[in-house]
Amino acid sequence: MSKSLYRDVLLDHLRHPRFSGKIEPADRSASAYNPLCGDELELTLALEGNCIREARTQVRGCAVCVASASLMGELLQGVSLSQAETYGALFREAMTSGELSSKDIFSLRPLLEVRKHKSRVKCALLAWNALEECLQNFQTTS
Amino acid sequence: MPDSLPMARIPDSIRQDFPVLSRIINRHPLAYLDNAATTQKPQSVIEAITRFYETSNANSHRGVYALSEEASELYEQARGRVAQFLNAPDTHQIIFTRGTTEAINLVAYSWGRSRLQPGDRLLLTEMEHHSNLVPWQLVAEATGAELDYVAVTAEGHLDLDSLASQLAKSPKLLAVTLVSNVLGTINPLRKIITTAHDHGVLVLVDAAQAVGRVAVDVQELDCDFLAFSGHKVYGPTGIGVLYAKTEHLDAMEPWQGGGGMIAKVGRDRSTWGEAPAKFEAGTPPIAAAIGLHTALDFVERLGVAQIREHERDLAELALGRLLEEPEVTVFGPRNPAERTGLVSFALAGVHPHDVAQVLDESGIAVRAGHHCAQVLHERLGVDATVRVSVGVYNTASEVHRAVDVLAEVRRLFL
């Protein structure tokens, strides 16, 4: 396929988004919105102690936004909140540097392609912004 | 489909006047189809700005030496050119601003804050650009005035019944666009302004998408205020225009204070000069005004009527082809006579940004998003659209190229 941004992995996640939808009632939830393009998503978490039992994202957005939320969803199932926080930080760092510094987030590699298109980086980060907000809520309420 | 239009109104050779059009983007010749956002600049405009800095640069209005007088004169000549272009009765009715946005903010601030009282109404339309919407929200917040909206019909026209019932509420002002930057609709403002005036309602016209594309004559329109941006008519960024009737300019207070706008400055108070100086505090954008002057010369050389025909032909082509494309919804009037050279559409199941990205990979620049018209997109029931908008240098083959890529978009995403 010639259209480099839309590699097979991203297209697969676009066509079959993993862990999409909304958990009700959720233990944590956060919405994120990109005013530039109107993309919108809501992340809901069901917790068990300090672990994410289930994470789901409801997305109204572009391919990059949907695929990023889907890839994030795969990573988050069953991990601890602090692990989730680490993944978020690692992914942000990777989006800035272009290097994956940890094997843990290897599955996010296709998203790094987005770095070539500055205007789309925000789309890739939208789900992660919601995650960050969920975790902040967690820190302040615990 | 033929590659060129049956009757080329503007020769393809015009492209040679625009250096940027020779760029290769992603291994394809650039097809620039985002002219509603900003137009490219002809060599003559680029040269006029360069020439000013090379030969005449000085601060205007401040010096007695030759160079400063020259700069002042060039700046004032630009004002005269704009007045003539809009058919304004008097040159002092042309205020230079940074753009349409600043021109509207000037009116909202200077006129609005002194005129509006709690309970007063301001009338907008659902198709306004954020720059003809947010300034009014700010002034409404500050004064306690209330906002109403003229509805937009399913086909993308102003709903004249809605307009009539809103005018009956006696708003103080109607702020309305001459051409929608999403639908392309050319609003019948002459009639609307007459009706508004019959109700004692002032009218501000957002002409950002109109000047240089359709005939704009402020006396014929009889509008109270009119705003446009230089960069959308082949001029530079950083310059725009507010036209206003003299009676309003005389009654309005300045909105910014500083050099150039004063009559006399004391320790505690100052007095102002007359318009336009009263509304142009600080060193003006001299080079940009000169660029705008040259851009209007360029437009007039081609002829607004010719440009209109050229853009309408291309819009008709785009409209016709898009309507034949599977999964595509086109917004705005079906009749090319009722719209300018921009066509917005949605491709079911594919986000507009993804459509625009794939087009970009073929060197085609189009815009995707809400185009600073979220109220309208809400009305249309979509989050975002893809917009193709043409200018004088666009060709039929560029429009074909853009629509042809949609097959690839569908293959990729659907």
Ligand SMILES: Cc1ncc(COP(=O)(O)O)c(C=O)c1O
């Ligand atoms: C209809 C309309 N009004 C206002 C504007 C704002 O113009 P500017 O950003 O140049 O101030 C635009 C373009 O962006 C427009 O299309």
